[in-house]
Every structure is written in C-alpha cells, then in structure tokens.
Amino acid sequence: MTDFEVSLSYEPADQQWGESAPLSMHNSGAVIHLAESADIMRTVAVAARTLDNLNLKQVKLCGDWSFDQQWTFAMSYTRARSPGTIKWADTDDKSRLENHYAAMCFTRQLVNDTPEDLSPENLASRAADWLKELGGEHVNVSMTTGEALKDAGWMGIYNVGRGSERPPVLLEVDYNPTGDPQAPVDAVLVGKGITFDSGGYSIKSSEGMLDMKCDMGGAATVTGALGLAITSGLKKRVTLLLCCAENLISGHAYKLGDVITYKNGVTVEVVNTDAEGRLVLADGLLRAGELGTPLIIDAATLTGAAMVALGKDYHGVFSMDEQARNKMLDAARAENEKFWPLPLEPFHKNRCPSAFADTANSVAQKGGGGGGASNAAGFLARFVNPEGKGWVHLDLAAAYQGGATAELPVGATAKGIRSIARMIQDF
Structure with a gap:
C-alpha cells in the first residue's frame, strides 16, 4: 500500500x-x-x-x-x-504515541459499541481482560454480579440494574506492581458504567435516548487512563472500580418513590430514575473509602447541566479539596486537555431534599433544576469522607460527540485519559 x-x-x-x-x-x-x-x-x-x-x-x-x-x-x-x-x-515519541493511541482506541471502541453488544458483564469483562493483558501478574480481578450485589450491600448498583434481564456488576481491578500484598492503595478510580440509559420510568425521549450507549463513558475513560498509566510505567498500586448496569423498564425495575439504604446508612429517595448515575457511583465511592486511599477520582457522563455550562469542549472538575482540585487542573494543563472547575461546597449536599429519606437523588424538576451539576456532585459528597479530602469528581461533558464537528469525528472522544493517568502518577 x-x-x-x-x-x-x-x-x-x-x-x-x-x-x-x-x-x-x-x-x-x-x-x-x-x-x-x-x-x-x-x-x-x-x-x-x-x-x-x-x-x-x-x-x-x-x-x-x-x-x-x-x-x-x-x-x-x-x-x-x-x-x-x-x-x-x-x-523519539513513537513508542509513547503507540501506547497513548492504543488507550485512546480502546476507550473509544468501548463507548462506541452498540448497547446490545456491551452488557454490564461484557463491559466489566472487557475492561478486566485488557488491563490483565497490560499488567500481567500485577492485576487481580473480582466481580460482584446480580443478586450478589444485594447480598454484599451494594444497593445503588443493584437497584438501578435490576430492571434488566442482564445483571448489574461491580468490577474491582487491583493493579499492584509493588509485589507486596500489604502495600497501601495509592489511588482509586471509579467509573459510571451505565451501558444503556433509557431513563427508567422517568423515560427519555427517543432522540434523547439515541446516544445513551455512551453513558458508560466514565467507566471507559478511567479504564483507558489506568491502561495508559500502566504502559507508561506506573509503579503505584491503583484500584479500578466500575459500577455497571443497564437502566431499563420492567416489572422488576426500581421506581419513583423507592428509598435506597446505602452501606453507610444514608437513605435516598428516588425522585428521578434518570438520575441513576449518581446512585451507582455512590457504591463505588463507598468501596473506595473502604480501601483507605489518599486519592479518589470518579468519572461519569453524569449531568446535562455540565454540558449546558461547558458545552462539549471541557470536562467539569468538582472537589471540596482545593489541593486535589488544583492538581487535577494542573495535570490537565500539562496534557493539553480541557478541564474546568465548577462549584462544590458542603451546602450542595443538601440541595436535593426529601421528606422521606436523608436526601433525594435529584430535584423533581426537569434537568435537576439550577446548579444541577453541582447538586449531583453534592449528592456524591455524602459517600466520601466528610471534608472530601483527596476526592475529585469529573463530569465528562466532552466524552462524546453526537455528530461530527470540524475538529472531531462522531462518537467517543477519549478526552481525559491523559490527564487522569498523569494525576494518579503525580499525586
């Protein structure tokens, strides 16, 4: 040729x-x-x-x-x-480019695959297999699936995914290059893995549902970032948690008015089944906290409000830890990726009030009302340490293009994998 x-x-x-x-x-x-x-x-x-x-x-x-x-x-x-x-x-950049390009292609392929092909179990298996291929003996994998999630107390993932015939999954991948099984976990990456989002009983419009295969963009992005970090010589112990589910309607699906009780005792009234991403991420954040890590990064295609604020050019960055937020922004600048800080204060934890539970999962208003992206981040703040120390939440407004532009093809972008890989390396 x-x-x-x-x-x-x-x-x-x-x-x-x-x-x-x-x-x-x-x-x-x-x-x-x-x-x-x-x-x-x-x-x-x-x-x-x-x-x-x-x-x-x-x-x-x-x-x-x-x-x-x-x-x-x-x-x-x-x-x-x-x-x-x-x-x-x-x-001299050839080898580095090949590693970056492989991570980009893996991330994009996951997001661009059809929702029929990419079930929650398939997403978890493909992410685990790729990381095992890259990390070899340093990678250990566990999956909690279906009814076992309920038994283990991961009630957010279980409830969001129980309406589908294809069971939800919590994937845990431990990358430990130290050789010491007692080594501390240096960072945890948590990804929203909603492989298709119908909106549940708060059903989306047909056109609003068309691109919802991309709602596992957070899971793909953190997986791509960890794979990139591994091929770039990562020496730290990092755990990946993917919260995988299909949000569908059936006789067994969760409903508006349901109350979910989480492992930390927080009760959540479901006022919008289309605000499901934060429900599954809550479990991932709780598991991350159990690991005692100094750094937690969660990534999700979480809110339309972030896209209203930032368009599809920037990822939104939320943190109550100024040092962690600044390091995330510094990593993005160093990698020439567009990240932008949005507000998150302790009072945002109370912006989704409920008369029937500690909090609702949203505001019963289209789009989650004013400040919807910050309110969603405030909801998540209930599931990390009270001060949010070492926690960064990324709302991936720039993860997917519904149509080609003058600068990018249609579909997944893989924007963010470089910055997250650098962050876990440098933090």
Missing part, C-alpha cells in the same frame, strides 16, 4: 488553494499549513478531519511533528467506523 504522506509547513499555501488555506495537496499526499494559524492545534485537527473524510486507508506523518501535534492529528483523524491507520513521524 502506498502511504499518503502528511507533513507540516510554516509557509503559506500557494494561492491556488485559497487565501490562508490550512491544507494543500501534492502527488504523494498533503501539507498542513500553520503559517498564519492563531491556533495551531485546531488547524491540525481541522486538516485531519478533512483528510479523514477522504476515507484514506493509511497516512504517514512526515517531517518534524511534536508529540502533541501527532496526538491532535490522531484524535481528529480516527473515525468511529473503519478508521485509517497512522504511521507516526520518525521521532
């Missing part, structure tokens, strides 16, 4: 390609012109999308490319269905 060569130039394109054209063609490929670009990475991304739309089988990056320029090209060039392959530029 003849390579389609793509190079960078800081000279303007010939006039025949148009004024300030970002892209020109020649016999063996294309040139991306950065000369007059105010935003070089956006120019690379837009050019990559243009080339991807040509349905090329393979491209070769030629000449002088930085790591981030190649990564940006790959993020934009790699479409969801039958993507073309990329040959990296001849630089």
Whole structure:
C-alpha cells in the first residue's frame, strides 16, 4: 500500500488553494499549513478531519511533528467506523504515541459499541481482560454480579440494574506492581458504567435516548487512563472500580418513590430514575473509602447541566479539596486537555431534599433544576469522607460527540485519559 504522506509547513499555501488555506495537496499526499494559524492545534485537527473524510486507508506523518501535534492529528483523524491507520513521524515519541493511541482506541471502541453488544458483564469483562493483558501478574480481578450485589450491600448498583434481564456488576481491578500484598492503595478510580440509559420510568425521549450507549463513558475513560498509566510505567498500586448496569423498564425495575439504604446508612429517595448515575457511583465511592486511599477520582457522563455550562469542549472538575482540585487542573494543563472547575461546597449536599429519606437523588424538576451539576456532585459528597479530602469528581461533558464537528469525528472522544493517568502518577 502506498502511504499518503502528511507533513507540516510554516509557509503559506500557494494561492491556488485559497487565501490562508490550512491544507494543500501534492502527488504523494498533503501539507498542513500553520503559517498564519492563531491556533495551531485546531488547524491540525481541522486538516485531519478533512483528510479523514477522504476515507484514506493509511497516512504517514512526515517531517518534524511534536508529540502533541501527532496526538491532535490522531484524535481528529480516527473515525468511529473503519478508521485509517497512522504511521507516526520518525521521532523519539513513537513508542509513547503507540501506547497513548492504543488507550485512546480502546476507550473509544468501548463507548462506541452498540448497547446490545456491551452488557454490564461484557463491559466489566472487557475492561478486566485488557488491563490483565497490560499488567500481567500485577492485576487481580473480582466481580460482584446480580443478586450478589444485594447480598454484599451494594444497593445503588443493584437497584438501578435490576430492571434488566442482564445483571448489574461491580468490577474491582487491583493493579499492584509493588509485589507486596500489604502495600497501601495509592489511588482509586471509579467509573459510571451505565451501558444503556433509557431513563427508567422517568423515560427519555427517543432522540434523547439515541446516544445513551455512551453513558458508560466514565467507566471507559478511567479504564483507558489506568491502561495508559500502566504502559507508561506506573509503579503505584491503583484500584479500578466500575459500577455497571443497564437502566431499563420492567416489572422488576426500581421506581419513583423507592428509598435506597446505602452501606453507610444514608437513605435516598428516588425522585428521578434518570438520575441513576449518581446512585451507582455512590457504591463505588463507598468501596473506595473502604480501601483507605489518599486519592479518589470518579468519572461519569453524569449531568446535562455540565454540558449546558461547558458545552462539549471541557470536562467539569468538582472537589471540596482545593489541593486535589488544583492538581487535577494542573495535570490537565500539562496534557493539553480541557478541564474546568465548577462549584462544590458542603451546602450542595443538601440541595436535593426529601421528606422521606436523608436526601433525594435529584430535584423533581426537569434537568435537576439550577446548579444541577453541582447538586449531583453534592449528592456524591455524602459517600466520601466528610471534608472530601483527596476526592475529585469529573463530569465528562466532552466524552462524546453526537455528530461530527470540524475538529472531531462522531462518537467517543477519549478526552481525559491523559490527564487522569498523569494525576494518579503525580499525586
């Protein structure tokens, strides 16, 4: 196969390609012109999308490319269905790029798979198998499934998932490269793994349900991040917890007005079965607390309110621990990923009041009312230590594109895997 060569130039394109054209063609490929670009990475991304739309089988990056320029090209060039392959530029970054790209592709594939193919058990098994492949003997896996969740007291995952014929799962993956079974756990990653979200009895509209295969984007993102950290030489002990369920309607599904009692004694009235993500994450956070770790990061496609605030460009960052929040933002800046802080104060714990339980799981109002993303984070704050020390909540507004844009293909983005991998390495 003849390579389609793509190079960078800081000279303007010939006039025949148009004024300030970002892209020109020649016999063996294309040139991306950065000369007059105010935003070089956006120019690379837009050019990559243009080339991807040509349905090329393979491209070769030629000449002088930085790591981030190649990564940006790959993020934009790699479409969801039958993507073309990329040959990296001849630089010292090849091995690092291959590891990053593998984590990106794994993350995107999980999110883009059909909800029929990706049941809760399938999500858990695929995440575990990939991490075992990367971590070998350092990886140990346990799964709590179906009725065993109720027996173990993981009532959030159990109740959200019990309406489906395909059972819910709590996956626990222990990556321990120290060789010491008594080594402390340095960090815990918790991911929302709702493999399809109908909304339950608070049912979504048809168009609102179309992209709900992506509601396990948090689980995919933290799995991709841990895999990336492992291949980057992670020496710390890290536990991954995936809270996996299908939120469906049946005669056995949970209902509005139900009260769920959690392991820590907190009672929760269900006022919206479409606010299910926080119910399953609560179990994951409780389990993370049992492990005595100094750092907990949870990630979820949790609220539409985060997308209203941030669009689909940034992930929302919530923490009551200023140091942890700042370190998360520093990690994102170092990895050139867009994260943005949103408010979380102790009073947000009380923003979902209930007359029948300690709290409701939302406000009985469309979209969760004003400040919905912060209120959801406040709900989760009930399931970590009272001061929220060492806990960071990520609302992944930028995890999925319902349609292609000038910069990104349709579907999963895998944005965030780099920042989370750096955070658990540097914290």
